[in-house]
Amino acid sequence: MSIIDVMRTRRSTRKYKPDPVPEEVFLRVMEAVRIAPSGKNLQPWHFVIVKDKKMKEKLAVSSAHQYFIAEAPLIIVACAYPENSYAKMGRYMKSWPVDVAIAVDHLMLKAEEEGLGTCWIGSFREEEVKAHLGVPEDVKVLALTPLGYPNEVPKDRGRKSLDEIVSYEKFLA
Amino acid sequence: MSIIDVMRTRRSTRKYKPDPVPEEVFLRVMEAVRIAPSGKNLQPWHFVIVKDKKMKEKLAVSSAHQYFIAEAPLIIVACAYPENSYAKMGRYMKSWPVDVAIAVDHLMLKAEEEGLGTCWIGSFREEEVKAHLGVPEDVKVLALTPLGYPNEVPKDRGRKSLDEIVSYEKFLA
Numbered sequence: 001m002s003i004i005d006v007m008r009t010r011r012s013t014r015k016y017k018p019d020p021v022p023e024e025v026f027l028r029v030m031e032a033v034r035i036a037p038s039g040k041n042l043q044p045w046h047f048v049i050v051k052d053k054k055m056k057e058k059l060a061v062s063s064a065h066q067y068f069i070a071e072a073p074l075i076i077v078a079c080a081y082p083e084n085s086y087a088k089m090g091r092y093m094k095s096w097p098v099d100v101a102i103a104v105d106h107l108m109l110k111a112e113e114e115g116l117g118t119c120w121i122g123s124f125r126e127e128e129v130k131a132h133l134g135v136p137e138d139v140k141v142l143a144l145t146p147l148g149y150p151n152e153v154p155k156d157r158g159r160k161s162l163d164e165i166v167s168y169e170k171f172l173a
Numbered sequence: 174m175s176i177i178d179v180m181r182t183r184r185s186t187r188k189y190k191p192d193p194v195p196e197e198v199f200l201r202v203m204e205a206v207r208i209a210p211s212g213k214n215l216q217p218w219h220f221v222i223v224k225d226k227k228m229k230e231k232l233a234v235s236s237a238h239q240y241f242i243a244e245a246p247l248i249i250v251a252c253a254y255p256e257n258s259y260a261k262m263g264r265y266m267k268s269w270p271v272d273v274a275i276a277v278d279h280l281m282l283k284a285e286e287e288g289l290g291t292c293w294i295g296s297f298r299e300e301e302v303k304a305h306l307g308v309p310e311d312v313k314v315l316a317l318t319p320l321g322y323p324n325e326v327p328k329d330r331g332r333k334s335l336d337e338i339v340s341y342e343k344f345l346a
Contacts, residue, residue, distance in 0.1 A: 001175075001176070002174075002202065003174070003176050003179055003205070003282055003283060003288075004201070004205055004285050005281065006176055007205055007208055007209070007283075008208055008281060010210065012210070024306065027335070028177070030335055030339065031177065031335070032176070032177055032180055033334055033338075034332055034333070034334075034338060035177075035180055035181055036180070037183065037185070037281075037293065038300070039293070039295055041331075041332075042328045043332060043333050043338065045338060045343065046338055046339070046340070046346050047338060047339050047340075048339075048340055048341070048342070048344050049340070049341050049342070050341075050342055051341070051342070052342055055342065062178065079344065094294055097270045097271055098270055098271075098274040098293075098295065098315070098316070099273070101270070101271040101274035101275055101278070102274055102275075102278045105275045105278045105279070106180060106278070108210075109176055109282070110176060110177065110180075111199060112242075113175075113176050120210065120212070120271075122212055122268055122271065130188070133342075133343055133344045134343045134344045134345075135344045136344070139344070142271070143271070148330050157214045158209070159207055159214075159216060160216050161207075161209055162200070162203055162204070162207050164217070165206075165207060165216065165218060165219055165220060166203060166220050166221075166222060167219070167220075167221055168221070168222050168223075168224070169221070169222070169223060169224070169225055169228065169306075170306055170307045171219065171221050171252065171306045171307045171308045171309070171312070172307075173219050
């Protein structure tokens with residue numbers, strides 16, 4: 001599967017089969033995460049893998065009641081170490097949201113290639129999610145995603161044309 | 174080229190050949206950007222493509238004097254519309270850094286597949302870059318990247334092991 005085909009067929013999946021993700025498939029997906037690039041190669045991330053049904057339901061409630069995420073066999077919670085980034089980057093920028101976003105993008109692309117569905121969950125009560133999982137105070141939660149085999153084929157939502165998003169030499173929009 | 178091979182061979186390229194990027198190759202790279210996912214499909218991004226030598230040099234100076242970026246045939250400046258995101262997402266989160274980071278990750282992966290080099294530039298004086306390119310006040314600049322054919326093969330910088338970045342059911346690091 002070419003990379004553009006992977007990008008083109010990826011969707012936000014909101015219906016999942018109960019089938020578990022085989023360990024070897026899960027490890028291939030996580031390998032794509034592990035090798036993701038980050039500013040100064042800091043890799044300021046940690047991923048909590050949740051399979052426990054009750055915990056998945058708690059996370060769903062704390063994620064704006066998006067109950068579908070608890071139907072997937074597992075939920076991956078993407079955490080970030082902002083202080084590590086700040087210190088080493090001289091605090092001139094917040095690199096951690098970008099770094100962890102890249103890692104999660106790698107996750108979603110590799111998952112798609114493996115026939116798995118994901119859904120970027122950015123709407124959640126961070127303090128609740130942190131309390132559920134025992135995430136330390138100085139660690140951030142950037143996003144959650146369910147991971148499992150899709151039980152739907154979501155439609156293409158369309159995109160802007162290239163002309164709408166690109167200009168040459170100067171900003172023209 | 175499998176997606177994991179693309180991810181594995183991608184490097185931050187800091188030496189470029191002067192050879193131009195053929196238009197059809199450039200368009201294939203930008204197609205990967207165009208189809209990137211974003212929160213609520215807002216696509217809160219705009220990309221300025223800079224080929225002018227003097228402008229590339231100005232951008233290099235404003236990017237912590239990383240002069241190598243001006244050697245590439247072009248520089249892509251990734252901009253974001255934060256206000257659009259805030260308004261439609263109900264201001265409960267800053268989705269735009271994540272959204273634009275995903276789009277730039279798509280750019281870098283597709284560029285790698287095409288044999289092109291890129292380098293995430295996150296260290297720049299935003300107000301200067303905006304002034305150079307005429308970026309409106311309410312638009313942000315997230316990152317720049319040179320795009321061109323590599324004139325070096327950077328070494329693998331290594332990564333943490335999976336055990337170091339993953340825990341199960343609870344945060345354990």
